[in-house]
Amino acid sequence: GNSVTQMEGPVTLSEEAFLTINCTYTATGYPSLFWYVQYPGEGLQLLLKATKADDKGSNKGFEATYRKETTSFHLEKGSVQVSDSAVYFCALKDSGAGSYQLTFGKGTKLSVIP
């Protein structure tokens, strides 16, 4: 079956530090990949997505590249801000199999300190 593995958190960084959150996946088909962010007390917001190999998703300074050879979709940001403190979820959708449902990783909590 499909699965997503994210690096264990929590992650604590100082403001302006470089961020990497690792995400690897297992899928039977050719999935679409997503990063969602959940700010404290709020719902999930789509951060970025990539639908095929070598695609790069980007938004708000965050980037992730769909690497089929390593089955990875690592999230990066060059300089984090306090406002980036949230829980980040990597997810896949096995759209190649005609599926719409999202399979999520367990989430990585990021805390950015001034």
Next chain:
Amino acid sequence: DSGVTQTPKHLITATGQRVTLRCSPRSGDLSVYWYQQSLDQGLQFLIQYYNGEERAKGNILERFSAQQFPDLHSELNLSSLELGDSALYFCASSIGTSPASDTQYFGPGTRLTVL
């Protein structure tokens, strides 16, 4: 604001009771999804509806049921509640016409506490 609304925001009830969670999708979206977020299980897909019809089922218990109405809003019914049903329940919506290009937008969630 994603455009997906969920009510109520919080729900506190007792074991054995039944509750109904409501979701209104974004304007123009035909598909509605329900997810459960708990500390031990993480985020899990429960069920999907498209234009009033059930399209896919995930890890949904038999005590749980859902439906999508002609105006496209959806309700998730949880019965014979147990302590372990305490969780955050999210609704998401999407256009639902093409898996490859489809993007789900999530509501703020309903936090259910079973005492």
